[in-house]
Amino acid sequence: MAIDVRIPTILRSYTGGAKAVSGAGDNLSELLANLDGTYPGLRGRLITPEGGLHRFVNIYVNDEDVRFLGSLDAKISDGDTVTILPAVAGGAFGLAAAAAVLGR
Amino acid sequence: MARFDSLLDVCGDTPLIGLPRLSPAVPDGAPPVRLWAKLEDRNPTGSVKDRAAMYMVRAAEADGRLRPGATILEPTSGNTGISLAMVAKLRGYRLVCVMPENVSTERIQLLRMYGAEIIFSPAAGGSNQAVATAKQIAAEHPDWIMLYQYGNEANARAHYETTGPELLRDLPTLTHFVAGLGTTGTLMGTGRYLREKNPDVQIIAAEPRYGELVYGLRNIDEGYVPELYDASVLTRRFSVGTRDAVLRTRQLVDVEGLFVGFSTGAVAHAALAVAHEAAKTGRAADVAFLVADAGWKYLSTGAYTGTLNDAETALEGQLWA
Numbered sequence: 001m002a003i004d005v006r007i008p009t010i011l012r013s014y015t016g017g018a019k020a021v022s023g024a025g026d027n028l029s030e031l032l033a034n035l036d037g038t039y040p041g042l043r044g045r046l047i048t049p050e051g052g053l054h055r056f057v058n059i060y061v062n063d064e065d066v067r068f069l070g071s072l073d074a075k076i077s078d079g080d081t082v083t084i085l086p087a088v089a090g091g092a093f094g095l096a097a098a099a100a101v102l103g104r
Numbered sequence: 105m106a107r108f109d110s111l112l113d114v115c116g117d118t119p120l121i122g123l124p125r126l127s128p129a130v131p132d133g134a135p136p137v138r139l140w141a142k143l144e145d146r147n148p149t150g151s152v153k154d155r156a157a158m159y160m161v162r163a164a165e166a167d168g169r170l171r172p173g174a175t176i177l178e179p180t181s182g183n184t185g186i187s188l189a190m191v192a193k194l195r196g197y198r199l200v201c202v203m204p205e206n207v208s209t210e211r212i213q214l215l216r217m218y219g220a221e222i223i224f225s226p227a228a229g230g231s232n233q234a235v236a237t238a239k240q241i242a243a244e245h246p247d248w249i250m251l252y253q254y255g256n257e258a259n260a261r262a263h264y265e266t267t268g269p270e271l272l273r274d275l276p277t278l279t280h281f282v283a284g285l286g287t288t289g290t291l292m293g294t295g296r297y298l299r300e301k302n303p304d305v306q307i308i309a310a311e312p313r314y315g316e317l318v319y320g321l322r323n324i325d326e327g328y329v330p331e332l333y334d335a336s337v338l339t340r341r342f343s344v345g346t347r348d349a350v351l352r353t354r355q356l357v358d359v360e361g362l363f364v365g366f367s368t369g370a371v372a373h374a375a376l377a378v379a380h381e382a383a384k385t386g387r388a389a390d391v392a393f394l395v396a397d398a399g400w401k402y403l404s405t406g407a408y409t410g411t412l413n414d415a416e417t418a419l420e421g422q423l424w425a
Contacts, residue, residue, distance in 0.1 A: 010324060045324055056327025058343070065309075065341035083343065085313070087327040 003031060003076055006083040014042040023082070028059065029072040031082065046084065047072075056087040111148045112194055115158050116266045118146045120274040120392065125359045126376070128383035135388030137379050140275060141362060141372075142267075145398035149183075149190045149218075152267075152396045156289055157187035159262035160251045161195060169249055172196050177248040179203070179238045182211050183397060184253055184287075189218035200248065202238045210401040255331035259289035260296075267394075268297025275390055278305065279382075282375040282393040284367045285309040285341065288333040290394060295337040306339040310374035312367060313343045342377065344370035350407055350415045352376070353399070357408075365397040366407070366419070 002022040007015050015021050021039065025031035036043035046057050052071070053059065059066045060083040066074040076082065108114045123139040130137055144152035164170040175198040178185055185201040192199040199220040203212075206227035215222055225237035242248065253259050267290065271278060281298055283290045288309075295307035346366075353369030356362040364372075375393040382389035399408065407415035 054324060055329065056324050060343045063343050063345075065343065067335060068338065068340045083313075085343065086324055087329050 002078060004081045005031070005035065006081065008085055010086060011042065011045055011084065014039045014045070025076060027070075027072065027076055028061070028066055028074045028082075031076055032072075058085045058087050059083070060085070110194065112158065112191065115147055115154045117270060119143050120271065121362075123360050123362070126355070126372075128376075128380050130383050130386075134383075134386055137383040137387075137389045138391070139375060139379055140278075140390065140392040141356075141360075142271065142392055142394050144395055145364070147187075149186045149214075150397055150400070151183040151187060152290060152394060153183040153187040154190070155262040155266055156253060156256075156259040156287070157184060157191045159258040159265075160253065160256050161188070161191050161197075163256075163258035163261075164249065164251060165195075170197065174198070175200060175245070175248045177202070177238075177242060177245070177250045178253075179234060179250075182207055182401075185220060186211065186214050186218065188251070189215055189220040193219050200241070202234065202241060204234055208402055209404050214401070253287045253289065256289075257332070259287055260293035260332050263290050263293025264297045265293075268294040271392055272298065272301055275392055277388075277390045278302075278392050279389045280306040280308060280375070280378050280391040282308040282310060282371055282378065282391065284371050284394070284396055285311040286367075288330050290396075292332050292334060292337050294394075299337065306378070307337055308374055308378060309338050309341040310344050310371045311341065312349065312370050313345045340378075342374040344373045346416050346419050347412055348373045350412060350419070354408065357399075362395070363399045364395050365399050365402055368393075368395045368397070371396070 002024055005021050005023050007019060007021060012018065021035065023031045023035045025034050032043045032046060046054055046059070048054055053067065061069060061074055061076055062080055063083070069075070120140050120142050123141055127139045128137050147154035161170065170176070173196065176188060176192055177200050178188055179202040185199070185203065189199050189201075200223065201215055201220050202223045202225060204227050205224050212222060223237065223241060225234040242250070271281065271294065278298065281294060283294065285291060291307060291309050298305045299307065349366045349370040351369070352372040353364055353366050356364050356369065356372055371393050375391050379389060379391045382391070402408075405418050407418045
């Protein structure tokens with residue numbers, strides 16, 4: 001058993017194009033370190049230099065946002081699914097367009 | 105009272121209905137776990153967005169930004185445009201919507217019926233193309249007003265002043281509130297109100313997880329978080345995929361006779377998850393979730409019938425929430 005990690009299109013250059021990869025670790029921090037060993041550079045796209053989760057990255061353990069589960073300390077078990085997504089939320093279209101018009 | 109001076113006066117005060125068949129069964133004598141649905145499709149244009157549209161227009165009128173005959177520009181993928189189109193018509197404004205091609209045909213027809221003008225951005229370009237299109241239009245028409253629902257405090261305030269108080273009035277024992285996360289206005293406004301009245305209340309977000317084509321981002325730094333969003337208001341946040349959203353949407357009609365849009369299916373999925381957790385741990389719970397709209401506008405997707413695989417395929421690349 002391992003942890004199934006879903007990679008968004010924009011980060012697949014780090015996984016050789018793979019949509020889903022396997023990783024290991026007891027929490028998110030360990031999992032990302034483990035993945036970075038196999039896919040160098042991936043962790044750096046998700047974590048800021050200060051060590052926190054990137055503002056425009058959302059990570060979910062079994063569909064639940066890790067920011068509400070302890071962020072990098074979020075517990076993970078074998079068999080879990082971890083999904084990485086860019087932060088665009090449901091209103092992606094309108095928000096992107098409106099924010100750009102306002103120069104935000 | 106069931107008599108109103110105009111359509112604009114009938115917004116809000118929507119029914120909260122129990123879902124006894126969908127609520128998890130608990131053993132005899134165990135604390136009850138009950139699911140409730142707040143029917144926002146019973147608003148003038150059939151969605152929760154009527155509340156925000158009315159509040160945002162009134163606020164812009166009050167501060168002098170909107171004057172008679174003004175043109176409102178709204179980049180939208182759906183319900184907000186329809187709500188604004190109705191309010192604009194009754195208040196004497198012109199509405200121009202910028203939207204992607206990949207929204208359901210009913211939404212486009214409704215907008216046109218209400219008198220809105222639509223400018224399409226190609227679906228293939230995703231958000232980036234929408235950004236380019238909206239920017240170009242705004243540059244050509246600097247006098248057009250954008251209400252910017254993602255950062256407009258009147259959006260959240262509509263829910264702080266109406267949705268929240270209605271929920272607590274109708275369900276004083278409410279323990280969880282679940283709603284969809286788009287502009288975040290519903291969850292921020294309702295959540296703040298409920299938390300002020302009961303610090304233990306759980307505010308739970310469900311966001312749709314679209315197929316990746318919809319995002320169209322080139323890199324992580326192009327992400328967006330609405331200015332209204334304050335994570336401290338939320339207790340938990342779930343990402344719900346198309347399959348689960350469709351499954352729950354069908355279950356709501358099948359079990360409770362409730363015909364809802366797919367975003368509500370996603371919300372019901374999260375609501376059921378917390379309700380079953382409460383039942384398992386033997387805690388009483390009154391879980392209220394918000395029905396953002398009914399299913400009419402999405403029938404043409406074909407996703408209400410056929411196999412789940414077919415439905416998933418039908419919604420692939422569509423903005424279903």
